[in-house]
Every structure is written in C-alpha cells, then in structure tokens.
C-alpha cells in the first residue's frame with residue numbers, strides 16, 4: 001500500500017477547481033494532513049520500540065544492523081528491519097545505506113530511550129494509542145453528551161500518565177515547587193499532614209515522603225486499581241509507614257486538618273472543582289495551603305491554539321479530562337487548558353482569597369491557594 005498526496009497527472013487535479021478554492025492551498029493542506037497521519041502511525045511504532053526495548057538497545061550502541069538489533073533485543077529480524085525503515089523515514093533513527101546500519105543519535109535517545117530524562121516522551125505515545133482505543137466510546141459520548149470516567153479509559157492511560165508526569169514530578173516537585181510555597185518546606189521538614197486528591201498511582205506523595213520523613217501523607221482517588229498500584233509502590237519504595245492511599249472522592253475523604261492539600265493534574269478533571277475546592281478548604285488546618293499543578297496554558301483560545309504542542313493537550317483534554325468531568329455530578333468540564341484566569345475564578349468561588357502562581361515549567365504551572 002502506498003499513499004501519496006501529490007496530484008496524479010491527468011487525474012482529478014487537472015479538473016477545474018471549484019469556485020473560490022485555491023488548489024495550491026488544497027495540495028499544501030493535503031500534504032500537512034498526510035504528515036499528521038504519518039505522525040499518528042508513528043506513535044504506534046514508538047510504542048512498539050518502547051515496549052520491546054529497541055530504543056534502549058539502540059541508545060549508545062552506535063551504528064547497528066537490523067540483525068544485531070534483533071539479536072540484542074530477542075526480536076524477529078524481519079519485523080525489526082521494517083520498523084527501522086519506518087523510523088528512518090520519520091527521521092527518528094539515522095541510516096547508513098551502504099552498510100545497512102542504523103543509529104539513534106544521543107539527542108534522540110534522550111527523548112525516546114530514557115524515561116528519567118526531563119524531555120522523555122515515549123510515554124506520550126502510550127497515551128495517544130490509549131486514546132485511539134477509545135474512539136468508539138468518544139463518538140458515542142459526543143452524541144449523548146455523557147461522560148466517560150477515568151477508570152474506563154484504556155489501562156495504558158494510567159501507566160503513561162504516571163510515566164510522563166513522573167518525569168515532571170521527579171524533576172521539579174521537591175526541588176522547585178514545594179520551596180516555592182510559602183513556608184511549606186519548613187513545615188514539611190518539621191512534620192506536616194498532607195492529602196493528595198486525585199492521586200492516581202501516587203508518585204508525588206512517594207517523592208515527598210522520601211524527602212520529608214517526618215511528615216505523613218495520604219492519597220485519595222476514586223480509581224481502585226490506581227490506589228492498589230500506589231499502595232504497592234509505596235511499599236516497594238520503603239515509605240509505607242508514612243504514606244497511605246485510599247479509595248475516596250474529592251469531597252468525601254476525612255477532613256483531618258491538613259497542612260497541605262495537593263491536586264496534581266487532577267483539579268480540572270473533577271466534575272465539581274468548585275465543590276472540591278470548598279471541601280478542601282474545610283479540610284485544611286489553620287494556615288493550610290492548597291496546591292494545584294495544572295498544565296501551563298494561556299487564558300484565551302487564540303493564544304492556546306497558537307502555542308506549540310497544544311494540539312496534543314487539547315486532544316488529551318477531549319478524550320480524558322472533559323470526559324471524566326462530564327461523568328460526574330455538576331460536570332463543569334474545565335478542560336485541561338482552562339488557564340490560570342479560569343482556575344482563579346473557580347478558586348475564588350470556593351472561598352480562596354489568596355491565589356498566587358508560584359512556579360512554572362515549560363509544561364506546568366503551580367498555583368498556591370489560601371482561604
């Protein structure tokens with residue numbers, strides 16, 4: 001099968017263009033769409049490379065043949081050869097046609113072969129293929145307006161969220177975001193009580209428990225399998241004595257007077273973020289703080305759509321975030337790209353008089369909210 005966006009000689013492109021349609025522009029756009037399709041197919045190929053350890057084996061190996069790569073990864077050479085050709089066509093690996101070898105430049109390895117790297121992105125490909133597996137459900141949801149709970153997404157979604165956001169949390173949470181909150185580093189070092197709402201698989205609390213052994217942490221989430229994974233990971237990390245995870249929803253967890261309540265990329269997913277923020281306010285200790293970690297986004301649609309990478313963010317928001325919010329009471333559906341101004345409105349409505357943006361990275365913004 002071959003696909004070519006160029007007009008066929010003597011074919012449809014030679015027929016007169018419909019009035020007002022610029023055929024050069026049609027050709028340009030068809031080329032752009034072909035690139036989008038190739039990128040979509042490549043996300044699936046990236047998942048294959050990630051799962052089989054092909055990128056990891058290529059990283060630092062220097063030029064190698066398909067047989068050598070297959071041998072190093074225990075895979076079938078004929079598949080590996082075709083996969084390498086696709087990766088070369090997309091500019092991911094470089095090929096040396098004479099020797100028939102392929103290599104992964106170190107700069108590309110940082111993005112696709114190393115999960116710990118701040119620019120690692122293989123996990124995003126997992127997220128995208130998870131979205132592909134839910135298109136039928138989303139089509140139905142568009143027709144009915146009903147939501148799709150987070151827990152009904154493809155399981156690869158939970159893994160990819162943990163892996164991708166994990167890089168951001170490892171790189172920023174302890175060193176940058178906590179010290180940016182007024183007095184919080186000292187409070188945690190002395191011994192504080194922290195709740196994380198919509199905790200997923202629990203990595204942020206595990207990182208905090210490792211950094212602040214005198215504090216106590218509890219994560220709440222409505223998704224049982226994520227809570228099970230989080231509990232197992234806390235035990236594996238040796239911090240289960242000070243971190244626990246429980247199934248509960250954002251306005252049902254015990255209001256124990258928390259010094260800090262966190263929402264890591266979960267606030268905009270909630271059906272009723274105003275209610276959740278009000279509940280958090282009632283669950284805080286005196287002088288307690290709420291921290292929201294949200295995607296960095298602009299306040300206007302025009303600015304958001306013009307910014308790089310937002311096509312992916314809006315897709316994730318459509319498939320994963322808006323859907324979850326619409327599956328819950330109120331269904332405010334802020335969307336992942338709500339922007340600071342809208343988040344401040346929600347927090348203001350929930351009774352928070354002091355809201356500051358305390359930190360940001362190329363991907364996230366961090367808001368500190370106090371009553």
Ligand SMILES: C[S@@+](CC[C@H](N)C(=O)[O-])C[C@H]1O[C@@H](n2cnc3c(N)ncnc32)[C@H](O)[C@@H]1O
Pocket residue numbers: 150151161162165197198199200201202220221222223226248249250251263264265266269270271324328
């Ligand atoms: C995008 S994930 C973020 C998970 C985690 N905080 C992280 O950063 O990796 C959003 C999480 O919010 C949880 N969630 C959604 N609605 C919730 C609700 N009403 N109460 C508690 N958790 C909720 C989902 O189950 C999911 O685990």
